[in-house]
Amino acid sequence: LAPWWLPALTHGAGTALLLDAGRLPGSASSGIELLTGRLDGLGAPWWLGVVVPVLAVLALVPRVSRIPVLICWMVAAVTALLALVLSFLDLGLVAGSSPAGQGALLVVLQGALVVACALAAPALAEVRVSASRLRRRALVGTIAVVAATVPVVGLGWFLVAGQPDLDEAGDADIPAYMVQSALVDPEHGILIIRGDVSTGLRYAVRRDDGVRLGEDEIVAHSAGDATLDDVVDTLVSRPTPAAVTALGEAGIEYVVLPSPADAAVSAELDATAGLVAASAEDRQTRAWQVDRPLSADQITGSRSWVRILLLVLQFGALAALAVLCGPHAAQRRRQ
């Protein structure tokens, strides 16, 4: 992981190591949600998640398996303490801030509790050796049913009530023809401005097919473009033809105010020379086309040779490992 972690540290983006993968800012959950296996309201109903911690507590009862179960609980306690410490962190990003990621902690916590249950289950079945075979079978059956209930009902919820789609639909706010235009060349960027004047505006530029998985953290820890910041500031407050020309030079073809578009900003943009009203499916979404020459000159990024070197080293190391893992000549000779 050095090709990713080391450049993150050298670029001052060490906080990225504390974030979950995916869209930022990440979600934040209460401790109770973590205990019941839910992340920021996502997941099966809470009462289903209570089963695992309750079984994990019951797993402490059989004396035979108590020591391994205690080790599991030790892992869970350390994870809980870590979740508590991380909940006080607020990690600064290029836009706003994000709480530290809790996804890994949730998995470790639930995993520890599930392992505790699994370790105790055979022992629980042998609690009363004197019991008849039938009663022991009934006990083991009950434990198996309860243990299976959580994943089965959880899976059922995922398929019925949850969101079974694994792919992500395109941004409904952006007209499809703009997205298609953005795919053609990098200078056909789309400037998306959300929010309103009273509570503040946020903007982002979409190029190609948008931010891909894994790029969120990079975008969130990149330095802002001061020139574009100034252009957008002018555009949303006192738009001038010069600001529109600068948009073209920055490789932006469309400006979109997704629904509900702020009336004050859209009226200013309507009145500006060089911006031609563009159509959008939703009447509440406002869009303009930049009627100025587009340029890709400003869309450049620096190449990190250190990272390339680290990637080469990593692949070299992987190759070496593969060779070392293979059966070597001495073994073959012995055979």
Add this chain to the structure above:
Amino acid sequence: MKRGSMAIRGDLVLAVVLPVVCVAALLLTHPGAGRTGAEQDRAPRLAPLVAASVVCPSGLGSGDRTFTTTMSAASGSVSAGLAAETTPVEVRPQRVSRVRGGGGPIVVSGAEALAPGLVAGRSTSKPLAATDCRPASSEQWFTGLGSGATHNSVIELVNPNAGRAVADVVLWSQAGPLVIPELLGLTVRGRASTQLDLGAIAPRRGELTARVFVGRGRLAVHVADSVDELGTGLEATDWLAPQSAPQRRNVLLGLTRGEGERLLVLGNPGDSETRATIRIITPRAVFAPSDLEPVIVPPGSTKPIRLNDLLAEASDQGAIGLVVESSEPLTANLRQLVGDDLSEVAATASVSAATAAVVPAGKARLLLADADGVGAATITAYDAEGEELTSSTLDLIPDVGANVGLPSGTALVSLSPERASVRAALLIVDRTNGVAVVPFRDLEFDGLIPDARPGLF
């Protein structure tokens, strides 16, 4: 045996302690515990305007004059005109400068230091009519419009900006809302204007209320209202001022003296019937006439109320205006046809900061009413060269009006309320040519600059 029991006690203790520690730590974990709150303050900030324009409507008759000035401390050149042909006009603080731009609409634009506090006014001497030149906006309401043979209105849409503007004009007649396809989706090119003659587009008798909503861009909207008394040869025209939105308290300032017709028109665009009470404002008090019952205004309609005798008598006794209060928001306008002159009195907006108006030739008076608290207002009159003629400070008291005479030769009057907002209008009287009323509005000095930052989406 003893060691065994100790071991059992040790794991029992851990069996209790570890779940307790785990649950306690999780109970103490709250989402957003580390949030600093720095993100909360994202309110827009005020900054002086760097570009502003006010729009004067087309002239109405002979003696057409347009003047402009600045209430900022800067001197320099503003541009006047529409489309490509603009002319520079030199302005100095408080000195009114004549703008020459033909009979069509004129856009006066100031940039940088001359953008804040831009003032302009247009007037005609025969018939006497005057209007304030206003900035373009997205929504305006007009009440008491006509589209008949004897009473007709022409709506003028002026687009002072480069981009296209699209507007919808929705009308409410005395019978209910009117959907006129010709008045929907009106497109006005950049730096162009268009006129809508309601009599030609939607001919009908009775009073109308209009909402001009600009969905794309911004437009300055003016209405020229005219009365043509068939048979008598009387033709009178005046500008009809807008209001920004229906309101529960409409104050109309600018009653004229003499016998004639007075028609108060109320517009109720809402879905509920409302009861409106009408009271009369004098410089000493606000009172409800004993013989005037509250008026019921049906939903989605326009209601005319004839007040000929009541207002003739009240104005002779010094009344300066009306206040119309209702449980639902209404729009209001008073049409006065006294002598051969038409004067329109629209609902006046509250003024809370220093403002000013260009004063046309004639005997001018400043009418004040409906202060929202106890305060003071400084009234300063300037001549055409910007020299101060008089300056006086009035006490503002709720429910007490004021009628202040301005010295002869006043070309500009400034009003600076302190500690309270007040409604004000300029009343200009010319013995031969009639009366004109110009409501005051807050001048634009600052603009809102939104907090714009990069986002992650």
